[in-house]
Amino acid sequence: MDLFSRSWTALRTAVAGLSDEDFARPSGCAGWLVRDLVCHLVIDAQDVLITLATPAEAEPTRDAVTYWNLVEAPAGDDPLDALTVRLAAAYEDPRLLTFHLDDVGSAAGRAAELADPGLRVSTRGQVLTAGDYLHAYVLEWTLHHLDLIAHLPDGAEPPADALAESRAMLERIAGAAFPPAFSDQDALLIGTGRRAPSGAERAALGGLAEKLPLVLG
Structure with missing residues (x-):
């Protein structure tokens, strides 16, 4: 639960520090600008709120890893x-998009706490415990944090413990x-196809290279 909060806070802080020009730069998500990614984060935050307000009585069918x-x-x-x-483009003023993420994102963060x-x-x-559901989102926040700063050399990186746990989850x-x-960071970028491995990296991957990229949905 704490790692969800730290990774989500770090990502929203990184968004808050963007300049207006940064929103028009490409992100690490193929075909998406930074503004499109931020709009996606608004939708993610809404999903967190909806899920936490949708209790279930059945036994869990997934955990933090099998959620993906x-x-x-x-x-x-x-x-x-x-x-x-289209939604991202409709905001026109990047500050409106930032405000919306801060508003909905803060609410999602409080609900998680x-x-x-x-x-x-x-x-x-599917049915999960809230703890597993929120833990699954550590991987989501960390990958999208890397997407956010992919073409922003001065962007703050995700928390080290979020990177380590996200790698462990991807390995599972x-x-x-x-x-x-x-x-x-390289394990996450290469593992999810966000960066192609070099020849030496592909050789080091061995048989795992044949399984890549791991596209999560």
Whole structure:
């Protein structure tokens, strides 16, 4: 629960520090500008609020790792992705987008802090404990934090403990460990296809290279 709060706070702080010009720069999400990514974060925050307000009585069917599904790489024709881009453009003034994220994001952060970790919640047709659901989002926040600063050389990086835990989660999803020589950031970027491995890195990956990229949905 604490790691959710730290990673989410760090990401929202990074967004708050963006200049207006930064919103028009590319992000680490293929085809998305920074403004599109920030708009996606608003939707993510809404999802957190909705899920925490949707209790379930059934036994959990997923945990923080199995919450994630491996999916095909986006083909660029997903209707929700297209909607996100249109919504982001509709804000026009980046400060309005920042305000909306701060408003909804702060509420999501408070709801997470108040949530009972053992509470069962329902989302995407599955049941998880609130603790597992929020822990799954540590990976989401950390990857998107890296996306945010992908083309911002002075951008603050995600918390070190969030990077380490996100790497551990991705390794459990992959069913294999990344080479110890890989930094946590490189393991996440290469593992999810955000950066292509060099020849030496591919050789170090061995059989794991055939499983990559791991596209999470």
